[in-house]
Amino acid sequence: MIAEGNMRNFIFGTVATFLALVCVVLAFAVFGLMPTNADSSPPVLEQRIATNALSASLNRRAAHLNNPLAASDSNLIEGMKIYTMNCGVCHGTLDNQPSPLEHSFYPPVPQLVLDPVDDPEWHTYYVVRNGIRYTGMPSWSHTLSDQDMWKVTDFLTRVEKLPPGVQDYWKNAYGVKPPGASNNDRSQLQ
Numbered sequence: 001m002i003a004e005g006n007m008r009n010f011i012f013g014t015v016a017t018f019l020a021l022v023c024v025v026l027a028f029a030v031f032g033l034m035p036t037n038a039d040s041s042p043p044v045l046e047q048r049i050a051t052n053a054l055s056a057s058l059n060r061r062a063a064h065l066n067n068p069l070a071a072s073d074s075n076l077i078e079g080m081k082i083y084t085m086n087c088g089v090c091h092g093t094l095d096n097q098p099s100p101l102e103h104s105f106y107p108p109v110p111q112l113v114l115d116p117v118d119d120p121e122w123h124t125y126y127v128v129r130n131g132i133r134y135t136g137m138p139s140w141s142h143t144l145s146d147q148d149m150w151k152v153t154d155f156l157t158r159v160e161k162l163p164p165g166v167q168d169y170w171k172n173a174y175g176v177k178p179p180g181a182s183n184n185d186r187s188q189l190q
Contacts, residue, residue, distance in 0.1 A: 038106040047107065054132065062126035069150045071158065073165040079155030080170065082148050086140070087112070094174045105136045116159045116179060125153040 028034060042050070069075050084094060092099045092111040102109050110117075117124055128149050131139035140149055160180030162170070170178045 039103060040106065042107050050107065058123055058126060062122055064120075065122045065125060067121050067125070067150050067154055069147065069154060071154055073163055073169075075151050076155050076158065076162060076166045077169050078148075079151035079153070080166070082144065082152045083112075083155055086144070087152065090136070094170060094176075094178075096176050096179070107135060109136070112156055113159065113179060117156055119157070121153055121157050124156055125149060128153055128156075 080094065083091075088094065088099070090099055090101050090105070090109045092102070092113045094113060096113060098111050098114060099109060102111060127137065128144075129139065129141045131137045144152075159178065162178055162180070167178055167181050170176075171181075
């Protein structure tokens with residue numbers, strides 16, 4: 001009988017402690033004690049939890065689609081142009097410079113040219129199409145066609161391994177080599 005009473009008290013104490021912690025966190029948020037400025041860096045724990053939650057959500061929700069467009073030079077160049085027009089101001093321009101807005105968002109915006117994505121195409125397409133809640137990343141499904149979203153997806157997933165013709169276009173248009181272009185590539189124009 002004593003052991004049963006101890007177990008009941010232990011369970012009650014555990015539940016009460018958990019509820020007290022939830023109340024403290026809610027009070028912290030409701031009374032405005034959480035910082036809301038977008039120009040600060042997220043704490044490591046918050047960043048780790050958010051990154052893992054985002055990855056798990058994308059893996060669960062994103063359809064594992066294959067790009068219906070061929071990875072041709074013209075599609076990659078079109079994707080580059082779409083990126084420049086719609087994405088570069090936040091995610092970094094093709095002159096290999098970080099965006100001036102990089103640290104104006106919370107969390108900071110990934111610089112997709114300086115630190116290219118290593119996600120599969122279906123993952124990148126899902127983010128482009130649907131956006132990411134509470135980050136400033138919009139859904140482009142109401143602005144861009146499916147073909148245009150696939151073109152920019154194709155460009156972003158191949159930014160470090162572009163074919164020579166696309167590297168030449170980049171070099172001529174922006175005056176710098178793309179990431180992944182070596183010094184002995186033919187994209188190194190004389």
